[in-house]
Amino acid sequence: MPLVPPHVASLTPYVPGKPIEEVEREYGVTDVAKLASNENPLGPSPRALAAIREAAARVNLYPDGASFLLRNALAAKLGVEPREVLVGNGSNELIELLVRTFVLDGEEVLTSAGTFVAYRLAAQAQGRTVVEAPTKARYQYDLEALRKLLSRKTKLVFLANPDNPTGTCFAEQELVPFLDAVPKDTLVVLDEAYLEFVDGPGFQDALALRRRHPNVVVLRTFSKVHGLAGLRLGYAVARPDVVEYVDRVRAPFDVNAVAQAAGVAALEDDEHVARSRALVLAERPRLADGLRALGAAVVPSQGNFVLADFPGRPGKELFEALLREGVVIRPLGPYGFPTAQRITVGHPAQNERCLAALARVLGRATA
Ligand SMILES: Cc1ncc(COP(=O)(O)O)c(C=O)c1O
Structure with a gap:
């Protein structure tokens, strides 16, 4: 008799965004910018x-x-x-x-x-x-x-x-x-x-x-x-x-x-909700423009994140290169988008840092 039913044996578990502590441990970096899980950069209410x-x-x-x-x-x-x-x-x-x-x-x-x-x-x-x-x-x-x-x-x-x-x-x-x-x-x-x-x-x-x-x-x-x-x-x-x-x-x-x-x-x-919303609405177009300037195809987003496709750049490699820079984003291979990343809209400083790290890794100048 099998230990588990076939539908459990064939399950591929959910891959969460990499936690900050794990990135610090594995990559020897500090002050990690986590832009991987669409969390609120302003913190809790x-x-x-x-x-x-x-x-x-x-x-x-x-x-x-x-x-x-x-x-x-x-x-x-x-x-x-x-x-x-x-x-x-x-x-x-x-x-x-x-x-x-x-x-x-x-x-x-x-x-x-x-x-x-x-x-x-x-x-x-x-x-x-x-x-x-x-x-x-x-x-x-x-x-x-x-x-x-x-x-x-x-x-x-x-x-x-x-x-x-x-x-x-x-x-x-x-x-x-x-x-x-x-x-x-x-x-x-x-x-x-x-x-x-x-x-x-x-x-x-x-x-x-x-x-x-x-x-x-x-x-x-x-x-x-x-x-x-x-x-x-x-x-x-x-x-x-x-x-x-x-x-x-x-x-x-x-x-x-x-x-x-x-x-x-x-x-x-209501004030925290309004501040959180205002941050995303102000930063989302800036992040998207910065990503486009780096050659990404960016899908116009209504969320607190953007999907950016970097043609010819396998998602996992770009993700790992960014981890070495202390920036965590989310490669979208498991979603069927092999060269795309999902990037959460963060604080202005986090977004700048992400764009600068991407520019270094991609060998391009930032806009
Ligand atoms: C579309 C969507 N639904 C639900 C959830 C799950 O949210 P929760 O943290 O409440 O489980 C997420 C989390 O990212 C999501 O993107």
């Missing part, structure tokens, strides 16, 4: 930090398993009912819970090729079939192609808007015909991890679509604009029955007490 210190004194106690205060705070902020809110140990846990709760053997998870790998990994870890629609113009979701792949077997659809790692968005006028074609027992997860960084036209946040399309699940995270990636906290807004079923499947106390307190405080910190 100061209000959340104060709440974290307070909550830390009570970690001898189990957390509130129902996350009562956080769910209420989210509901009030978003204008929904608390029974429509789910919280999770990172939105990544909610992705896994949605697959585990709803997708039966023989049913399918539908998503787009080249998108956030957690959707595929969550389905594969459960032995579920993943169907990936082709993209258009290489970096853009094709909602028409996705629509054609809907079948009676499709149980869950994962769409990231904006997308990771391309940073592209799809517009409401493309999304609505797709939603109209989805059977009513198919859940459509609209993952808006990067919502706050959108400044382009035509984008519609998914909360407003739920009235006409009750099978929409809106997924969001505290890891990006709120700067709480290390605490692991995400949430979803969904129909009360969907919330209730997921609550049956989750492990007790999956969202820790410190994260719950930090989440409530971060929601009140």
